[in-house]
Amino acid sequence: MAMQNWKFIVEPAQAGLRLDQLVSVCTGLSRRHAREVLKLGGVQVAQKRVRVASRTVAPGVEVRVAVDDSLGALPDFEVPVVYEDEWLLVVNKPAGMPTQGTQASDRHDLLALLGRQRPGQKLILCHRLDQGTSGVLVLAKDKAGDLGRHFQERTLRKVYLARVDRPVEAVEVDRPIGRLRLAKPARFGCEGDLLEPKPSQTLLRPAAPQEVAGLTPGYWVVAEPRTGRTHQIRVHLASLGAPVVGDGLYGGASSEQLWLHAWKLVLNHPVTGQSLELVAEPARFLEKA
Known part of the structure; x- marks a missing residue:
């Protein structure tokens, strides 16, 4: 499984950044990839999933990012x-x-x-x-x-x-x-x-x-x-x-x-x-x- 994890504390200079920008800056992911990760629920702010790319985060708050490149398309089949x-x-x-x-x-x-x-x-x-x-x-x-x-x-x-x-x-x-x-x-x-x-x-x-x-x-x-x-x-x-x-x-x-x-x-x-x-x-x- 191609899993990557990041954990960081928001610095005062980063507090005005949109969440997709913040994730991109702190992980090296592209802005587009950061938005995809947000949509999947791979970003947690203060241990709660956040999907809103435009949200800003206060200084001192912990952010966790998880990316699994093996996920693929959303599953769609009948479960027995x-x-x-x-x-x-x-x-x-x-x-x-x-x-x-x-x-x-x-x-x-x-x-x-x-x-x-x-x-x-x-x-x-x-x-x-x-x-x-x-x-x-x-x-x-x-x-x-x-x-x-x-x-x-x-x-x-x-x-x-x-x-x-x-x-x-x-x-x-x-x-x-x-x-x-x-x-x-x-x-x-x-x-x-x-x-x-x-x-x-x-x-x-x-x-x-x-x-x-x-x-x-x-x-x-x-x-x-x-x-x-x-x-x-x-x-x-x-x-x-x-x-x-x-x-x-x-x-x-x-x-x-x-x-x-x-x-x-x-x-x-x-x-x-x-x-x-x-x-x-x-x-x-x-x-x-």
Whole structure:
């Protein structure tokens, strides 16, 4: 990813400049490029996105600029719907797409795409998936359907499929996860110099043959996270010496994609109480003829 970041404090002599001029002066981007970055939401003034090119900024205020040259055109495709009713929208999130806005853009993510396709409908994001992860993603269509508390209190069951490069026996990994101090890019781990490690549990077992029939052959693992830490399944598998294939951040075998999929979500409907098993088929992992 061709990502560039700048952070600067506005000096008194720069206070009268338009924001597109200010960004151009402080980053070396052309005025035209600066305006494009503003439109995408890649400029934050005092930690808030700003898109108005003519705005001026007071001295001493922090400005952050993020540019991702790999973004390309705005995504425009139909997102597969797993389940929908009056309160919930459940989709099969595509791999490679952020769930919500990044530093460089809040128009290339899944939430923004659904917003363009469903104008006038306010969607509430109940949880998130990593950019490289595909699968079940739940959004609420009103507050009554918001499952955010259920994810936080772990009153639902999450099941993932992961492909690794060596066998993994059935095991419960119970190892705290924290952010690795000074790691760039940001990474998490179970050991080393960790910032605020928190208890983390993941159930792992080899996938049964019938569960992965038709998928690309390999070592497939079914993972059930009992907690909700960042990169939890990826970190716990890496701690066993079996990182997810394609997970370059944690030492996984090289691949053009991350072989991790949010496969199933089992819960009680937040309004009706009905028991639901939401399944997103891992179509991207099907064996090619």
